[in-house]
Amino acid sequence: MSPHTFDTLAGLRRAVRGICEAHLLPSHNGARLLLSVSRMAAAAFDSGAPVRLEAVEQTAPGGKTLLAVTLHAGRTPASPSTADLPLPGQATTEGAVAWHLPLGEGEDPPPAPLPAPRGAAPARVREMAGAEAYEAEIAALEGDLGVALSRVDTLSTELHRLKDELAETNSGVLALYVQLEERDEQLRRAHGQILRELEDALRPPPITVGGVDLAVHYAPADPDAPTGGDFYDWLLLPDGTVHITVVDALGHGVRSTRSALNVTHAVRTLALEGHPLESIVARTHDILAPFDPELMATVLLARIHPETGALRLANGSHPPALVVRADGTSDYLEVRGRGIGFPLPGSESVLEDTLHQGDLLMLYTDGLTESRRDPIEGEARLVKSAQAHARRPVREIPGAVAEDMHTVILHPDDTLALAVRRAENPQGGHPLARQP
Template sequence: MSPHTFHTLPSLRHAVRGICRAHRLSSPNGARLVLSVSRLATAALDAGGSVRLEAVEHPAPGGRTLLAVTLHAARTPASPSPADLPLPGQATPDGTVAWHLPLGERRGADRAPALAPTASRATAPAPGGAREAAAAEAEIAALEGELGAALSRVDTLSTELHRLKDELAETNSGVLALYVQLEERDEQLRRAHGQILRELEDALRPPPITVHGMDLAVHYAPADPDAPTGGDFYDWLLLPDGTVHITVVDALGHGVRSTRSALNVTHAVRTLALEGHPLESIVARTHDILAPFDPELMATVLLARIDPETGALRLANGSHPPALVVRADGTTDYLELRGRGIGFPLPGSDTVREDTLHEGDLLMLYTDGLTESRRDPIEGEARLVKSAQAHAGRPVEEIPGAVAQDMHTVILHPDDTLALAVRRAKKPQRGHPLAGQP
């Protein structure tokens, strides 16, 4: 179709719309084409010039057909860039701008060109107010149609956007619910795992033995309640000669490995004690037995032998915190004793310390997790004395837990904690209703 010349913007817009209808362009492409042609032509028409418009169909690869719309308009400083138009165009060196649009299927009647009638009106506009009013009404109707198409498109996009937001919210809700469910399941597994480990450790820790004239109790708390395995262990047994043997072990580290190391130490000590080895040699002999099998083993050990009849107390120590005695009269004494633990250089107790537990005296054996929770062992030992004095009159089974609770009001260095209490019972006085009973 040959170019047609236009002197007014309404006639140009009308012609472009006619092209869109005749070639069945989509509403979005048609609206963008009208706006783009109008913006390019406005500057030339405002300057008193004219513009030329032509539309030509040509085949494209793939059996498609393209509509080439070309606008010939003089460029002015106010002319916009073709790349910035609502429908970007392709500029040519001679100043024209072209658009290449894909065509849809059309009926035969739609193939008639739409520029011929408009061109005649454009080149020879009819005089009279009626003609101008009709053109204005046609322009308004066309603009309303374009606006309706644009609003329809906006509504469609808004509906799609809301749908996508709803789907996204539903997906996020499902993901959050799944995350919460997984967190709850993970917490349940951690608790179940911790419970199993606690039951295993309880099975490995012997209950207090029954000894006439002595009361015994123990308290153990892991550094991490969800991972209760640790290296703080104890053992107590009644030897063939009637004395009570107590072992307290603190193996280096945490977890299952330290538990295994502590168990190996307590089993070795028990075997040596039952075989009748002297108390002063057991720490060193335990090292000699275990070192070949576990070269990395390091553990502190405190051994106690108590005669229930006489109260005679004998202690051997391998790098372990000292035992504390709270006398029946309220005085206290740390039973210091030098020695080196298993896995240390020159392991063994330097000597054996002897003392006596009188009736009503309380002996406290423990691991460093009790006194070093605030990272100051000296301050911890001072607090332990006050706590043991305060609770010495309570039933023995309550004392270790009560002392541990006092010592752990502030924890700066969490560690496994073991507290063991032994009290020599007072004998009934003569004439007492229970005298003579076992």
């Protein structure tokens, strides 16, 4: 609008409201502008001087459109500070006050005109009979509006402060959470490493026997909790026969590890005492049941004579051994029996066979063949994998077979794979066993 001169506060207010409506100012900005202009002009009107108001749209350097409202009211001792106004203004060199408000932000609908006091008469009647009362009520309304805006400013400041504090708190909590996660991961790794070292210490060291090559692979269901109930033992008996025990104790964790160790130690003791192979599973049950009535474990026992290749197997509910012949044929060596902790424990018989030069014997736990929850399908895949890797160095076979079998894992479980291959005894005569 072009500059207009006003000599009454009412006319000035109407003009300011018109400016707010014409330029679609948000309601909170329009209310603050109205109060600020009224307070600056009131001092001039009280001294009997008119004021001049102008409004023009401007383009800021960033391309943003601003509404510049300038009030020429002069300065009197009663004039308020421009910084203390509801909408702080900028004093110009000509003694005027200017406000610059952004346009086009779409924050709020345009402000509604200030309501007239209840029972207000038309303008001509007010001017003739109640102008002073009307102005007093308007002043009161402006005062109430000023208080409300001040309260809004206070609450807005408090809200920003709380948001900042909340952001800092959230940042601190997030940082603490990250630290706790890192610490927890470190503890899990350290715990797992300790358990791995402990379990490795509990497993028997490798033995070297002329005429027989042996290797083993073990993988826990949970790498961070490597203890489990899948154990093995191998030793050389006084008659030169290699004895191998494979155990799968029910459950996971330290308790199953203890159970599996108890089984392997009992079997080792009975084997060294010379008990018949067919009686060892039942005798192991008789020894351990009074001390651990909840113990349940499957057991597979193998005896191999390095010179002749004579093979004897006893079984207690364990998956059958797999033999892959040097000519590529294969067969599962089934022996009926019930495990330790089962009803009527013991091996029903002893299977006798012969490992010829180049034959591969695979002993394992069910975690190898039941990772896809179908033991029959798993046994078929084990045959193919063992045949594919049978000519590799024995030390590579158990790990390579386990990798083939675990390309898809639907049922994670501890896994043990042990490979034995009959080889020619380079020294001849009685095989010797030594610790590496």
